[in-house]
Amino acid sequence: MTKTANQQAEIIRTERGLTIAGTRTSLYDVIDLLKSDYPPKLIRDTFNLTDAQIDAALSYIEANSVVVEAEYQEVLQTREEIRQYWEKRNRDRFAQIAATPHKPGQEEFWAKLEEKRAKRTAQHQ
Structure with a gap:
């Protein structure tokens, strides 16, 4: 140290x-x-x-660049494994949430949100 x-x-x-x-x-x-x-x-x-x-x-x-870089690569690998674990574990829950119908009276809000998503998607393509 x-x-x-x-x-x-x-x-x-x-x-x-x-x-x-x-x-x-x-x-x-x-x-x-x-x-x-x-x-x-x-x-x-x-x-x-x-x-x-x-x-x-x-x-x-x-x-200590060699040792620190090796440990850093291990940390990155661990982070990725944890991310993948939680992504897989929550995949069904996120699908369930997405399939839930919207609350009544919020149709205008959701229409605006979908419009913004469509514009953002079009810009990234």
């Missing part, structure tokens, strides 16, 4: 993985934004970090 001059760990390992000490922000969250081309100052502000915390995170990621 990375330590400061007073020997306090800046990056610690928790049950959620590598984390910035004193926060709930994982290095994988920071990497997500780095890969989305966020500048360090915006990442710092997004997670409400101090300059020292973001510097420690970036330094740790750079110094």
Whole structure:
């Protein structure tokens, strides 16, 4: 783990993985934004970090890039597996909700919504 001059760990390992000490922000969250081309100052502000915390995170990621990248790939795989699980589990429920008739008196609202959906679909094609 990375330590400061007073020997306090800046990056610690928790049950959620590598984390910035004193926060709930994982290095994988920071990497997500780095890969989305966020500048360090915006990442710092997004997670409400101090300059020292973001510097420690970036330094740790750079110094341990091979290990951190391997763990990050595992995290991405786990996220995808969880997403697929819940998508499959909720598929029937979403179909049931979609088949439920609309409440009486909301026909105008639903007509507007369908019109907007049609326009959005046409724009994306």
